[in-house]
Amino acid sequence: MKKIGVLTSGGDAPGMNAAIRSVVRMALSNDIEVLAIRKGYMGLLNGLFQEMDARSVSDILHRGGTILQSSRCAEFREEAGVRKGVEMARKAGLEGIVVIGGDGSFRGARDLSLMGLPTIGIPATIDNDIACTELTIGFDTALETVKDALDKIRDTAQSHERCSVFEVMGRGAGYIAAYVAIACGAEAAIIPEMPFDFEQDIIKPIMDGKKRGKENNLIVVAEGVGGSVELAERIEKATGVETRATILGHIQRGGSPTVNDRMLASRMGIHAVKLLKNGIGNRTVAIKNNEIVDYDILEGLSMKKQMPEEIMKMAKILSL
Numbered sequence: 223m224k225k226i227g228v229l230t231s232g233g234d235a236p237g238m239n240a241a242i243r244s245v246v247r248m249a250l251s252n253d254i255e256v257l258a259i260r261k262g263y264m265g266l267l268n269g270l271f272q273e274m275d276a277r278s279v280s281d282i283l284h285r286g287g288t289i290l291q292s293s294r295c296a297e298f299r300e301e302a303g304v305r306k307g308v309e310m311a312r313k314a315g316l317e318g319i320v321v322i323g324g325d326g327s328f329r330g331a332r333d334l335s336l337m338g339l340p341t342i343g344i345p346a347t348i349d350n351d352i353a354c355t356e357l358t359i360g361f362d363t364a365l366e367t368v369k370d371a372l373d374k375i376r377d378t379a380q381s382h383e384r385c386s387v388f389e390v391m392g393r394g395a396g397y398i399a400a401y402v403a404i405a406c407g408a409e410a411a412i413i414p415e416m417p418f419d420f421e422q423d424i425i426k427p428i429m430d431g432k433k434r435g436k437e438n439n440l441i442v443v444a445e446g447v448g449g450s451v452e453l454a455e456r457i458e459k460a461t462g463v464e465t466r467a468t469i470l471g472h473i474q475r476g477g478s479p480t481v482n483d484r485m486l487a488s489r490m491g492i493h494a495v496k497l498l499k500n501g502i503g504n505r506t507v508a509i510k511n512n513e514i515v516d517y518d519i520l521e522g523l524s525m526k527k528q529m530p531e532e533i534m535k536m537a538k539i540l541s542l
């Protein structure tokens with residue numbers, strides 16, 4: 223391949239810039255030209271292209287978000303949209319594309335590949351909800367952000383002997399909630415992967431803790447379960463403990479990526495370019511047992527991600 227494209231699509235995640243940089247520099251060092259496509263699939267359809275050189279990706283490694291910007295593009299969900307995307311890419315001389323994004327973006331990448339344009343997906347989302355990879359780019363940074371916020375909430379909850387209900391992102395997955403609940407010593411983690419009983423899993427631990435002298439309580443709720451404001455009201459009613467809800471929101475998507483996310487993004491970018499260089503498309507890059515691997519995109523998307531039971535048990539045991 224002589225020329226490839228790179229785009230970021232769907233929800234942004236810290237570390238996307240590190241992935242862009244890696245793709246650009248790996249390609250250039252293999253004498254492959256790179257065209258950046260701005261604003262995701264929408265930019266592909268509208269020819270928002272920009273030639274990249276090694277300096278185009280200077281000074282971005284430490285920045286959150288994505289310098290190429292992202293979008294959600296309804297037109298690209300239609301066959302005619304994908305066909306137009308392939309035409310636009312061909313006109314620009316592109317022989318392959320690297321798509322950095324989540325599972326929705328990967329479906330678009332698969333469609334491009336099936337229409338004859340080899341495309342590789344790099345998993346980047348703070349939700350860590352892509353089944354074929356143990357980690358997605360941005361998850362580690364989001365955990366750090368949420369940890370900082372939760373530790374601060376703990377300080378104030380302790381001072382007032384309050385209960386805090388803390389809602390974190392993750393779409394349909396409870397990875398952020400479960401991990402920070404363990405890391406920050408929350409009394410309970412309410413996640414979509416595990417059914418919960420209001421009395422048994424929330425009220426009982428709070429009342430038992432009170433008897434043992436516990437002066438504050440943190441309940442972490444995953445976005446996929448939601449309803450944290452109503453939950454806080456129910457807890458206050460049932461326990462008599464003043465309870466406040468905090469919904470952390472988009473702050474979780476920003477910030478400078480951690481070393482782990484920069485490393486993951488750099489490794490995955492290199493792997494993606496290696497695949498395209500060998501004429502291979504329709505693959506998603508993943509990490510398994512600390513090795514960078516790749517899967518057929520559809521196979522990767524159809525895998526089912528299971529929250530390790532050990533994680534769920536740990537959260538319960540350590541909240542005693």
Ligand code: ADP
Pocket residue numbers: 231232233263293294295296297298299300323324325326327328329330331333347
């Ligand atoms: P994410 O990639 O973060 O999961 P989305 O699910 O919003 O985010 O997907 C991003 C974009 O990928 C969509 O706006 C659309 O352009 C494209 N896309 C999503 N699903 C499909 C699909 N089934 N077929 C083709 N393109 C899709």
